[in-house]
Every structure is written in structure tokens, then in C-alpha cells.
Amino acid sequence: MKIQIVNGPNLNLLGVREPGIYGSESFESYLPKLREQYPDVEIEYYQSNVEGELINKIQEVGFSFDGIVLNAGAYTHTSIALHDCIRAIKCPVVEVHISNVHQREDFRHHSFISAACKGVICGFGLNSYRLAIEGLLD
Ligand code: DQA
Numbered sequence: 001m002k003i004q005i006v007n008g009p010n011l012n013l014l015g016v017r018e019p020g021i022y023g024s025e026s027f028e029s030y031l032p033k034l035r036e037q038y039p040d041v042e043i044e045y046y047q048s049n050v051e052g053e054l055i056n057k058i059q060e061v062g063f064s065f066d067g068i069v070l071n072a073g074a075y076t077h078t079s080i081a082l083h084d085c086i087r088a089i090k091c092p093v094v095e096v097h098i099s100n101v102h103q104r105e106d107f108r109h110h111s112f113i114s115a116a117c118k119g120v121i122c123g124f125g126l127n128s129y130r131l132a133i134e135g136l137l138d
Contacts, residue, residue: 001040002065003133005031007047008054008073014098014126021099023125030126038133051075055085062089067118067136069129071096076111086116094132097122 007027010017015026027047035043044065046057054075058068062085070093072082086093093116100123101108114120119135121128 001137002042002044002061003067003069003136004044004046004057004061004065005069005071005129006054006057007045007071008051008075009049011071011073012047012049023098025126027126030129034130034133037130038137041133041137043133051079051081055081058082058085058089058093062091065091067091067133068093069096069132069136070094070113070117071098071129072113076101076113077107079112083112083116086113092118092136094118094135095120095122096128096132098125098128099123 011027014022015024015029031045048054048057054072061068068091072079075082076095095111095113095117121131121135124131
């Protein structure tokens with residue numbers, strides 16, 4: 001079982017960026033703990049601040065991996081290109097958000113990618129990633 005985690009813009013600053021919303025742990029510190037919980041699953045990680053690079057990565061793994069956990073950051077609310085990319089590939093994609101976007105500003109209430117995804121998890125902090133993996137394993 002191979003799962004790719006893809007993090008979008010500004011998520012390289014987790015732990016530093018608005019800790020009241022996103023917590024004080026970096027993704028680099030969380031990832032080994034996540035991997036430990038799934039010793040039989042190969043969990044790859046990729047982060048980029050660039051929309052086209054996210055699309056390139058999703059296309060690269062989307063025909064051979066078993067699933068993708070995608071936190072597209074703010075591109076969630078803007079990107080038809082990501083929507084099309086998710087539709088174009090073969091493996092299921094779970095949309096993830098650390099914060100509960102529905103409790104936040106109106107512009108975060110709409111996602112351009114949800115309709116193309118298998119499911120959506122938001123609001124559980126970094127645990128959202130684990131819950132997405134649970135969903136893919138099911
Ligand atoms: C986010 C929510 C988005 O609205 C925001 O632009 C992010 C992070 C989250 O994980 O809660 O960058 O995807």
C-alpha cells in the first residue's frame with residue numbers, strides 16, 4: 001500500500017504559522033509519528049508552494065499509488081486546475097484541512113476540489129491526515 005501526502009502553499013511553515021489555528025508542531029516532526037502508526041503502509045511526503053508543482057506530483061503518483069492525502073492550502077479555494085487534475089488521475093484523493101474551514105472566513109467555505117475527491121476531512125488538527133489515511137485503508 002502506497003499513500004502520497006501532498007501539502008500545498010504555506011504548509012511548510014506549520015508549527016510557526018498562526019499556531020492558534022494550525023498548532024505548534026511542524027509537519028516534519030509529525031510525519032515520523034504518523035509513519036510509525038502504519039508500518040505496513042509506504043507514506044511518501046511532498047510539499048510545494050507552487051500550484052503547477054502540486055499538479056505535477058499528483059499526476060506523477062496518481063496512476064501507481066493507492067491513494068493521495070491532499071491539503072491544497074489556499075489553492076483549495078481557487079484552483080480549477082487542481083480539480084481537473086484530481087479527476088484526471090486513477091487513485092482516490094482525500095481532501096484534508098487542519099482547521100475547520102467552515103468556522104472561518106466565508107472565502108474558505110467553498111472548495112474547488114471537494115467534488116473531485118473521494119472524501120473530505122477537516123478540523124481535527126494534524127490528526128486530519130491520520131483520519132484521511134484511515135479512510136483510504138477502508
Ligand atoms: C488549510 C485551510 C486553508 O483555508 C488555508 O488556506 C490553508 C490551510 C488547513 O489545513 O486548515 O493554507 O488548508
